[in-house]
Amino acid sequence: MSAVDPGVADTRGRTHGRVYWLLADCWNIVRRGLTAYQRQPVMIAWQLGFPILSVLLYGYVFGSAMRVPGDGDYRDFLMPGMFVMTMAFGFINTATIVVYDSTKGVIDRFRSMPMASSAVVAGRGVTDLIVACAELAIMMLTAFAMGWRPDGGWGFLAAFGLLLWLRFALIWIGVWLGLIVPNPEAAGGLFAVAFPLTMISSIFVAPGLMPDWLGHVAAWNPVSSTAAATRELFGTSVGGGDSWVEQHALLMAGVWPVVLTAIFLPLAVRRFQKLSG
Amino acid sequence: MTDGYAVRAEGLRKRYGDKLALDGFDLAVREGTVHGLLGPNGAGKTTAVRILATLLRLDGGRATVAGLDVARQPREVRARIGLTGQYAAVDEVLTGRQNLEMFGRLFHLGGKRARLRAAELLERFDLTEAADKGVGKYSGGMRRRLDLAASMILAPAVLYLDEPTTGLDPRGRGEVWEAVRTLVAGGTTVLLTTQYLEEADRLAARVTVIDQGRAIADDTPDGLKSRVGGDRIEVVVAERSDVPRAVQVVARVADGEPEVQETELRVHAPVTDRVAALTEVARTLQDDGVRVEDIGLRRPSLDDVFLRLTGHRTDGADRTDPAELSRKREAAV
Numbered sequence: 116m117s118a119v120d121p122g123v124a125d126t127r128g129r130t131h132g133r134v135y136w137l138l139a140d141c142w143n144i145v146r147r148g149l150t151a152y153q154r155q156p157v158m159i160a161w162q163l164g165f166p167i168l169s170v171l172l173y174g175y176v177f178g179s180a181m182r183v184p185g186d187g188d189y190r191d192f193l194m195p196g197m198f199v200m201t202m203a204f205g206f207i208n209t210a211t212i213v214v215y216d217s218t219k220g221v222i223d224r225f226r227s228m229p230m231a232s233s234a235v236v237a238g239r240g241v242t243d244l245i246v247a248c249a250e251l252a253i254m255m256l257t258a259f260a261m262g263w264r265p266d267g268g269w270g271f272l273a274a275f276g277l278l279l280w281l282r283f284a285l286i287w288i289g290v291w292l293g294l295i296v297p298n299p300e301a302a303g304g305l306f307a308v309a310f311p312l313t314m315i316s317s318i319f320v321a322p323g324l325m326p327d328w329l330g331h332v333a334a335w336n337p338v339s340s341t342a343a344a345t346r347e348l349f350g351t352s353v354g355g356g357d358s359w360v361e362q363h364a365l366l367m368a369g370v371w372p373v374v375l376t377a378i379f380l381p382l383a384v385r386r387f388q389k390l391s392g
Numbered sequence: 393m394t395d396g397y398a399v400r401a402e403g404l405r406k407r408y409g410d411k412l413a414l415d416g417f418d419l420a421v422r423e424g425t426v427h428g429l430l431g432p433n434g435a436g437k438t439t440a441v442r443i444l445a446t447l448l449r450l451d452g453g454r455a456t457v458a459g460l461d462v463a464r465q466p467r468e469v470r471a472r473i474g475l476t477g478q479y480a481a482v483d484e485v486l487t488g489r490q491n492l493e494m495f496g497r498l499f500h501l502g503g504k505r506a507r508l509r510a511a512e513l514l515e516r517f518d519l520t521e522a523a524d525k526g527v528g529k530y531s532g533g534m535r536r537r538l539d540l541a542a543s544m545i546l547a548p549a550v551l552y553l554d555e556p557t558t559g560l561d562p563r564g565r566g567e568v569w570e571a572v573r574t575l576v577a578g579g580t581t582v583l584l585t586t587q588y589l590e591e592a593d594r595l596a597a598r599v600t601v602i603d604q605g606r607a608i609a610d611d612t613p614d615g616l617k618s619r620v621g622g623d624r625i626e627v628v629v630a631e632r633s634d635v636p637r638a639v640q641v642v643a644r645v646a647d648g649e650p651e652v653q654e655t656e657l658r659v660h661a662p663v664t665d666r667v668a669a670l671t672e673v674a675r676t677l678q679d680d681g682v683r684v685e686d687i688g689l690r691r692p693s694l695d696d697v698f699l700r701l702t703g704h705r706t707d708g709a710d711r712t713d714p715a716e717l718s719r720k721r722e723a724a725v
Binding site: 225 | 445446475482494
């Protein structure tokens with residue numbers, strides 16, 4: 116037996132303290148997530164190709180036929196919506212990886228190790244945010260190439276931050292669903308749920324153009340607030356409505372993710388703890 | 393502190409809803425041995441292992457691993473155990489080496505030692521050649537070996553193997569058995585769950601039989617088999633009138649009284665010198681002109697052990713262990 120002192124985890128844990136190991140464990144989980152992308156170029160292509168394709172497709176196909184209230188440019192309306200949609204669909208990525216890890220016993224292995232178990236989830240979240248940054252950057256460049264000209268400066272950074280803020284909140288929905296969904300195939304089915312949820316919003320069409328009742332639902336959809344707020348911050352504010360929630364898009368784009376996190380973070384944590392019956 | 397036992401469980405209870413997965417389960421595993429935990433699907437094997445691996449909370453009873461209480465000192469226990477579940481818990485996308493290095497870092501070895509340890513384990517589990525290939529391209533046996541290697545990163549005092557060969561072909565099974573033997577030679581204590589008496593027989597020094605959440609026997613594999621009567625010779629004749637003659641012939645080679653199933657014209661009895669008995673019976677019956685429909689040797693199966701110990705067969709369908717059920721859902725993946 117090649118000897119590695121079995122007590123090694125303990126002693127090193129003591130010299131460094133809990134916070135150090137939580138961060139170190141978290142970073143190792145992030146590294147694992149990023150290595151997976153690096154080893155699967157197809158996954159990167161899909162992950163980044165889909166947003167590019169969406170921007171091109173919706174921009175050119177819908178862009179030529181759609182209109183917005185007032186006399187704005189539909190592409191100015193659409194682009195922030197596309198960014199929001201990509202962030203919104205992100206929870207499916209989170210869920211898919213979590214369901215894979217939990218059904219293949221990888222999470223059990225982590226839990227049977229002397230590591231910080233919260234790092235499993237936290238590391239997943241950080242990985243997803245890094246990937247989200249890459250997605251946003253690629254989409255924005257594509258949009259730029261198509262003639263989208265946002266304001267620069269703080270407004271731009273704030274918009275970027277709000278998009279990540281939404282993505283952050285959706286991590287918990289993804290983790291929660293990933294621990295509930297029975298297998299990776301079923302996780303693919305989440306698209307069927309996510310698609311209408313993102314369509315009934317102000318992502319593609321201004322709620323004001325929808326039938327009254329549907330317009331209300333769309334306006335109160337959390338992703339609508341982020342879409343409207345980022346349009347405002349990018350300086351391409353078009354197609355805004357005059358209901359209270361549409362008038363307070365910036366506020367609500369900050370509040371909605373707090374609400375979602377407040378609901379789904381505890382649910383995800385409880386589900387994770389429930390693994391130990 | 394451990395008084396020679398690596399694992400001790402006393403009166404373990406685990407309830408899922410109104411079902412008792414474990415109902416006063418006892419277990420004692422001696423240090424440095426392979427201990428088999430044998431039982432049908434749904435008997436509570438996986439639940440027991442998951443409790444001993446700190447993955448599940450227990451509802452009652454007490455368990456210690458390497459002298460540490462699983463409920464009160466889970467972190468300390470985790471630094472001393474390895475776990476290989478029914479599905480190879482490795483990242484399919486990463487290479488074998490990347491997997492082991494990642495787990496090594498998560499075991500807090502630090503980057504350099506994690507790399508060294510990974511190389512060492514790859515060598516030992518005969519995976520060096522495939523080390524830099526994605527695990528997705530590994531065979532079932534290789535995957536399981538990598539999984540074993542990952543459980544061995546800290547050279548744990550106790551290693552749990554939950555049905556390590558389920559779903560493997562005979563070659564993969566042989567590979568895993570070989571790897572387990574090497575581990576035990578190095579001093580690791582192994583708790584192995586299995587549905588196969590043969591596997592317990594090959595690897596384990598002692599076997600606990602579990603049924604409906606309780607240990608119903610604890611013995612050496614030979615002791616268990618002798619309770620069932622060991623190997624049996626079995627003859628089925630074509631004519632009812634030949635049955636008495638068959639009984640006579642079988643009795644000559646048998647270790648015990650032959651049993652007769654009249655309706656099936658079947659005569660069977662325990663034997664020790666298996667092949668000699670078979671040839672002797674076959675030849676004698678042929679010389680006597682008895683028409684034989686079927687003749688053969690039967691090793692006792694888990695079913696036989698169960699039938700003898702519990703009086704019922706191993707059809708676990710009506711009392712499925714929820715922990716195993718949730719894993720079955722995963723098996724479909």
